Amino acid sequence: MDGMVGPATPLDTPVHIALHTRDVAEAKAFCRQMFYGPLQVTPIGDLSGFAFSGDVVMLGPVTVGEISYGADMHVNIGDLETAYHVLAPLTGTLRSRHRGATVLADSTRAAVFRPVGDIDLYWPGDCRLLSVKVERAALERELDAALDQRFVSPLLLGESFDLVDGPGRTWAALVRLLHAELCAENGLIRQPRMASRWRDMVVSGLALTVEHPYGVDEPAGLQGPRRPRTVKRALDAMHAEPWHQFTAAELASVGGVGIRVLQESFRQHVGMSPLTYLKRLRLDGVHAELSRSDPWQVNVSEVAYRWGFTHLGRFAGAYRERFGVSPSQTLRDRR
Structure with a gap:
């Protein structure tokens, strides 16, 4: 891919x-x-x-x-x-x-x-x-x-x-x-x-x-820690090419750290592992594209492959779990 x-x-x-x-x-x-x-x-x-x-x-x-x-x-x-x-x-x-x-x-x-x-x-x-x-x-x-x-x-x-x-x-x-x-x-x-x-x-x-504690003069103790550049580099790579078949090792290399360090940093600053974030990013991308597409011009498998899903069965199950409907139903609802 x-x-x-x-x-x-x-x-x-x-x-x-x-x-x-x-x-x-x-x-x-x-x-x-x-x-x-x-x-x-x-x-x-x-x-x-x-x-x-x-x-x-x-x-x-x-x-x-x-x-x-x-x-x-x-x-x-x-x-x-x-x-x-x-x-x-x-x-x-x-x-x-x-x-x-x-x-x-x-x-x-x-x-x-x-x-x-x-x-x-x-x-x-x-x-x-x-x-x-x-x-x-x-x-x-x-x-x-x-x-x-x-x-x-x-x-x-x-x-x-x-x-x-x-x-x-x-x-x-x-x-x-x-x-x-x-x-x-x-x-x-x-x-x-x-x-x-x-x-x-x-x-x-x-x-x-929106109100937030990130202004220059916020009270001591409210200022949040900086998101590590290692995490930001991995996020940037995933958002630039969400269809790319990233591995945990490759994302760790992008971030310039070991796999365990990147995974722990993601859990702390993103709330999930790097590959879980990537899967959700892809699912949301598929959902957005199906919600915008002409059902007579595209099909689900084409969109799924384009977003990096190579196993359609697992993709369909993950999609239904996240959005409550099948991907084909999302596309049919556009008719």
Whole structure:
């Protein structure tokens, strides 16, 4: 697989997918496909008003959905692992619990979620919100560039931020405009150069908006240790060529350390081993490509091979475990 080029589908190609349904199972499947596999949606009380509306746009590492259920729901999500997430209500009040912190999010305050830790949501029927997913690597690279690696991973982010004043207001307006433009057919953001710039603004704007202890004048004891350059080199290599058949020894060589040292550094600073991270990176890449592809133009095996999976049986099992559906189902849902 070494000589293969990267995925054929440009990751900055905007995608718009919408669903309006009164079927709870259909709504759950849609949210699992668009956002996360380990997601459970349970109705609370009367379902007569249930009317799910999901309007989702994807642009590279950023996914934005305008979501509402029309009835009171309990939503539980397992570890996000490869993404950071923001919920910004447009109407109503959402109650969330994550990593021991409870946040009441409404039109004045957003809730922020890190990659590690279950998320428990009470989502009332009158709550309509913007659900913003930003890939973990994209946000961490942005902060890495700005702060010369002075952070731990996952990022030590605050659990919420203000939407009425300061940078939060600007970022929320930018996300709303991004969503509206990508829902339209002929907006300026549909131009590739504009799309990539807008993507970068959303990611860098979030890095500047969320609360974190990585400023120059943070109190003693809050400053996180630097991510080792050995880890960063291995991550850079995997993100540059995720389809390459890396071994643990090869990644250790890239990092300039022994295998055991690299594995321990990854567990400490990334939360998993290098090859586990690589598999999840590939799975997310396949999922993103299948979610954007024309089912009449591609097939699952081609996409899987392109992302470095050589054993289709094991790939299909890992994909279903991560996203809750088969890869072929993801592709069929694009029809």
